[in-house]
Amino acid sequence: MAWLYLFIAGVFEVVWAYAMKQSDGFTRPWPTAVMAVTIAGSVGLLALSMRTLPLGTAYTIWTGIGAIGSFAVGIIVLGEQASLIRLAAAALITAGLILMRIASPA
Numbered sequence: 074m075a076w077l078y079l080f081i082a083g084v085f086e087v088v089w090a091y092a093m094k095q096s097d098g099f100t101r102p103w104p105t106a107v108m109a110v111t112i113a114g115s116v117g118l119l120a121l122s123m124r125t126l127p128l129g130t131a132y133t134i135w136t137g138i139g140a141i142g143s144f145a146v147g148i149i150v151l152g153e154q155a156s157l158i159r160l161a162a163a164a165l166i167t168a169g170l171i172l173m174r175i176a177s178p179a
Contacts, residue, residue, distance in 0.1 A: 075125035082118035083138025085111045090143040091150070115139075130177040137170040 092108035099105050115135075123131045144163050147153035
């Protein structure tokens with residue numbers, strides 16, 4: 074169950090990052106509210122996952138899901154640049170996440 078909590082926490086990480094971008098510096102109330110709720114949910118689920126998972130594993134996977142997910146949202150939704158070097162960097166982060174998962178206890 075810890076891995077599921079951690080995955081959902083990572084998805085919330087992506088949602089709050091996107092909502093923060095949409096809040097336009099906290100000047101738009103709805104995106105700001107979505108951001109606040111999903112930050113709380115993300116950190117809460119991360120804490121639940123840490124009951125079982127090691128700190129280094131949980132935090133690395135959580136931030137990695139957030140980073141890669143936000144990167145993908147930036148390209149797909151916001152039309153940000155998808156250069157070869159940026160895609161290679163994202164692939165390296167993803168490879169690191171996979172290795173972290175493989176090397177971690179169940």
